[in-house]
Structures are given as C-alpha cells and as structure tokens.
Amino acid sequence: MLVLGRSQVEALLDLDALIDALSLAMADLSANRASAPDRVAALVPERDGFLAAMPGYVPSSSALMSKLVSLFPRNAGTRLPTHQAVIVMFDPATGEPTALLDGTAITAARTGACSALSARLLAREDATVLAVLGTGVQARSHARAMCRVRPIRQIRVAGRDLAKAAALADDLSSVVDAEVRVASTYAEALDGADIAAATTHSPEPVIRRPWLAPGVHITSVGYNPAGREVDDATVAEALVCVESRQAALAPFPSGSNDLLVPIRDGVITADHVHAELGELILGSKPGRTSPNQITLYKGVGVAVQDAAAAGLVVTMAYEQSVGERITLR
Secondary structure, eight states, X not given: OEEEOHHHHHHHOOHHHHHHHHHHHHHHHHTTOSBOOOXXXXXXXXXXXXXXXXXXXXXXXXXXXXXXXXXXXXXXXXXXXXXXXXXXXXXXXXXXXXXXXXOHHHHHHHHHHHHHXXXXXXXXXXXXXXXXXXXXXXXXXXXXXXXXXXXXXXEEEEOSOHHHHHHHHHHHHXXXXXXXXXXXXXXXXXXXXXXXXXXXXXXXXXXXXXXXXXXXXXXXOOOOTTOOSBOHHHHHHSEEEESOHHHHTSSTXXXXXXXXXXXXXXXXXXXXEEEEHHHHHHTSSOOOOSTTOOEEEEOOOOHHHHHHHHHHHHHHHXXXXXXXEOOOO
C-alpha cells in the first residue's frame, strides 16, 4: 500500500488537471455513472463537531475510495484546521486497498477547484474582480483556483478579523498575478465584484442581495448548522446550481441550510435548483442566459470530488516514485 503525507499530496496535485478531472467526475455523477452515497456521520455535540464517512467511485478516474473527514468548527483560530481527513484508495477491479493518503489537503483543493469549475461554467468570461469572504484555508484555495479560470485582476479579501484578512492578502499577493487588497466589510468586498467566493463559518448571511452587482457569480461552500451564508433574496433571484440535488437537499449533515431554510419557509421550492454542474457540462441544462443574471453555486462536497483528486495524486505518485510502501498483510 502506498502512503502519502500532506506535503506530498500538495506537491503532487496539479490545480489545472484537478479542475478538468472534476468536470469529468461531475458529468459522471449527473449521468449516474459515478457512485456517491449520502455521507454518514457520528456527531460530537459537546464540541459542535462530527466525523463523516464518504465513499465514492468515479469511472472516468478509475478511482474507488472512501474518505473519513472530521469537521470541528471550534478549531478555527487554532493550529488545527476545522476540516481534517484521510483517504483510502482501493483497486476498482479487485477491491484491494492500494493507498492511504492525507485528505485534508485534498478537501481544501477539490473544494476550491469545484467552485472554480462552477465559475468556468457560469461566470461571465470578462470577470476580473473577485471577492473572497473568509480568511481560512478555503479562502486561499478559492482565490488560487478562480485565477485559473477567469482573468482576475483584483482580489478583495474580507473577514471578521482584519489582521487575518491582511495576512491572507499578503500571502495571496505572492502566489497570484492580481492586485490583492483588504476590504473592511463584506459589503465593501462585494461592491462591483464579478465573482464572490463565500468560505465562512458565519451564522449570518455574508452574501446579501443589496450588496451584489448585476451579473455576479456566487460560490458558497461555508457550513454552519446554526446559520447560512446566503440570504433569501439572493437565493430566490439567482440561477441556482449544485453538485448533486440529492446531496444539497439532504438532511443534516449533508444538505445546505442555504437551500433547505428558504424551502422550509416557502421562499422557494426544491424545483428552484436549476441544475447540477454535471448537467451543465453534459449540455442537458443551460447555464447563464444574460450578462446581468445572478448565478449561485452552492457546494456541500461530494465524494466523487475526493475520488477524482485522490486518483490524480496517486497516479502522479507512482509516476514520480513518491511515497512510502507498506504491507498490511
């Protein structure tokens, strides 16, 4: 069995190849070729956390795996990330376990890359201004990935802690070819932005309709069981797309409060979810229909994303002779 640590995974994972692999995986999922059962979770209520199991199979990547991922929001601001994970890969022909690898880096990379895929499908081609809401791992991942699919010239970073926003802006300035600055409020960051990437744990919406410019594409991946990132007015007006209807509209811990709450309150119905990303890729559903249309991608994370990403990493590891080999027998 091949074993890969976090630094090795980060070095092996090519962002452009990942976005392309996710496109194939999303198409597989919507065409019912891939398998991604609902996640199951063991709750840790005294820490507001949970441990979830996410098995998945993607034929386009020849990847069969299961991810164990923990979400402990109280880790925010500590040395530990809020999301931590490991992934076990299996041979899809025999079921034999073949690799064990860090899943924390993969979770961060594939989430930002899938948001970038949504921007490639839905954002205006001339989108140049990106608002990044949040200052954690996902904020950095989203900023890097968005610059690969649209000609981003300015990035505005906003968060609850201005010092953390400034630190992220400084870090991003060294890895992206764009002007990066700090916005003092979410509203300031969103003013005139072409793409908005919400990556927060906020219990209150950080995306509000009065703050949005015409034609903005919104990506929202934040999770808070007690709140949501996007307000009712934005959800109601936007063209809403998801990875999987089944996952996005499932009960806790899989589904999204950003959609479930307005459905519960009668603001929208489940039919308001326009398309899965795979349906846009396959051409069975249309995407943006006008320059001023607001589009929203709500991501909750599905196992086929992890499978596609892990498949890329393991392939590159074998090609480059990276990682440690161990025997379980």
